[in-house]
Amino acid sequence: MEQHTNQPSPENIMKIGTGFWASKILLTAVSFQLFTKLAEKKSMKAKDVKDILGFKCTDRNVYDWLDALTVFGFLKREGILDTAIYSNTADSDTFLDKNKPSYIGGILEMLNNRLYAFWNNLGEGLLTGLPQNEAKKGENIFSLIYNDPEKLKEFTNAMSGIQMGNFMAFAKKFDFVNYKTLIDVGGSAGLLSLMVAKHNLHIHCTSFDLPAVEPIANATIQQFGLSDRVKTVSGDFFTMPIPNADIVVMGNILHDWDEEHKISLMKKAYDALPDNGAFVAIEGIIDDERKQNAFGMMMSLNMLIETGTGFDYTFADFNRWADIVGFKTTEILPLEGASSAAIAYK
Structure with missing residues (x-):
């Protein structure tokens, strides 16, 4: 029996419908100058990010935020959860570090x-x-x-x-x-x-x-x-x-x-x-x-x-x-x- 490979999928509907989630994750990182602080320190653990930014949420919330930014391509990560070390990608370091003239x-x-x-x-x-x-x-x-x-x-x-x-x-x-x-x-x-x-x-x-x-x-x-x-x-x-x-x-x-x-x-x-x-x-x-x-x-x-x-x-x-x-x-x-x-x- 012939199989239909182009079945209807809700994937794009949900991707666009929840798009403001991704947007707010990035905009919040810029608002807190996360990329600027990472450029200054070269790299940081999630606990250091949490302390520097004054977050009162759980460690898991911070992991989720930083890991989402990693999935989106704005951060690099070595290790995982409490052993993870985060740093800027080349794009983030060039365009999202407030101390650089290339900041957008x-x-x-x-x-x-x-x-x-x-x-x-x-x-x-x-x-x-x-x-x-x-x-x-x-x-x-x-x-x-x-x-x-x-x-x-x-x-x-x-x-x-x-x-x-x-x-x-x-x-x-x-x-x-x-x-x-x-x-x-x-x-x-x-x-x-x-x-x-x-x-x-x-x-x-x-x-x-x-x-x-x-x-x-x-x-x-x-x-x-x-x-x-x-x-x-x-x-x-x-x-x-x-x-x-x-x-x-x-x-x-x-x-x-x-x-x-x-x-x-x-x-x-x-x-x-x-x-x-x-x-x-x-x-x-x-x-x-x-x-x-x-x-x-x-x-x-x-x-x-x-x-x-x-x-x-x-x-x-x-x-x-x-x-x-x-x-x-x-x-x-x-x-x-x-x-x-x-x-x-x-």
């Missing part, structure tokens, strides 16, 4: 402190089409963030964290040979400019953002020692022209806004470019068939939570807007994971 945990901190709770209201967001964050009372979310120094610092670190891998990849993959200047619009802490300048010694970069961000960006520039080729300019990209440059980049900017504002920002970028200049949007570009890039679609839903009207988009969408604005040609450059650089040439 800022986005994970914001996910834990802000978005984890707001996403509980996704259903309300779908029903109402309204933001589900601090702006639920009708205030502008960016005004609320930029007027609160602590929220601004967290937001800036988050934007740096979520894009660090993409910025590094873009700096190495894009052909900068025929370009001398770059401006990063909404540049936050300046990491895109810094990565490009670090890997392309002939490029001069400018990070362009609101005045409140400038001290944060300048501190980052000093940390990297690249103040000779990376600078900051303060301004509002909606109320003033984008300064001229050979390349205009927007990382996680277009998706904040509705289609009308997206096209308006692309037009401003077009006006800032010379002939043959390049406009680059670095985001979770959704595949045209909308069948593969789940991250891009989840990020788009996050824009519902955060802004109400913003959304992520396909390369076909980008091409249509680029044509409206007047760009000559476009291309897409895959970066890290689910993110890409959508590029339009003037």
Whole structure:
């Protein structure tokens, strides 16, 4: 008798349905700076972790937490239970140690402190089409963030964290040979400019953002020692022209806004470019068939939570807007994971 190998299975249903368990295990580890402390100590027993972090739970709870992180690939382990010794994996040591400039945990901190709770209201967001964050009372979310120094610092670190891998990849993959200047619009802490300048010694970069961000960006520039080729300019990209440059980049900017504002920002970028200049949007570009890039679609839903009207988009969408604005040609450059650089040439 023929056997059916593709029997229905609840495995994926349960994996996705309980996904917040795995998420919270990682976010809690980042919140407690577990990976930073492990980097400092090189390795620790579970009892040492328990003591340093001040846990009052049972030893078994600590084993479960650390072993789950090991199964997920964030920790390495030698021994088992009371004899186990834990250390960071290469990825965790590079990207989750807060003392390293490659730290991307800022986005994970914001996910834990802000978005984890707001996403509980996704259903309300779908029903109402309204933001589900601090702006639920009708205030502008960016005004609320930029007027609160602590929220601004967290937001800036988050934007740096979520894009660090993409910025590094873009700096190495894009052909900068025929370009001398770059401006990063909404540049936050300046990491895109810094990565490009670090890997392309002939490029001069400018990070362009609101005045409140400038001290944060300048501190980052000093940390990297690249103040000779990376600078900051303060301004509002909606109320003033984008300064001229050979390349205009927007990382996680277009998706904040509705289609009308997206096209308006692309037009401003077009006006800032010379002939043959390049406009680059670095985001979770959704595949045209909308069948593969789940991250891009989840990020788009996050824009519902955060802004109400913003959304992520396909390369076909980008091409249509680029044509409206007047760009000559476009291309897409895959970066890290689910993110890409959508590029339009003037």
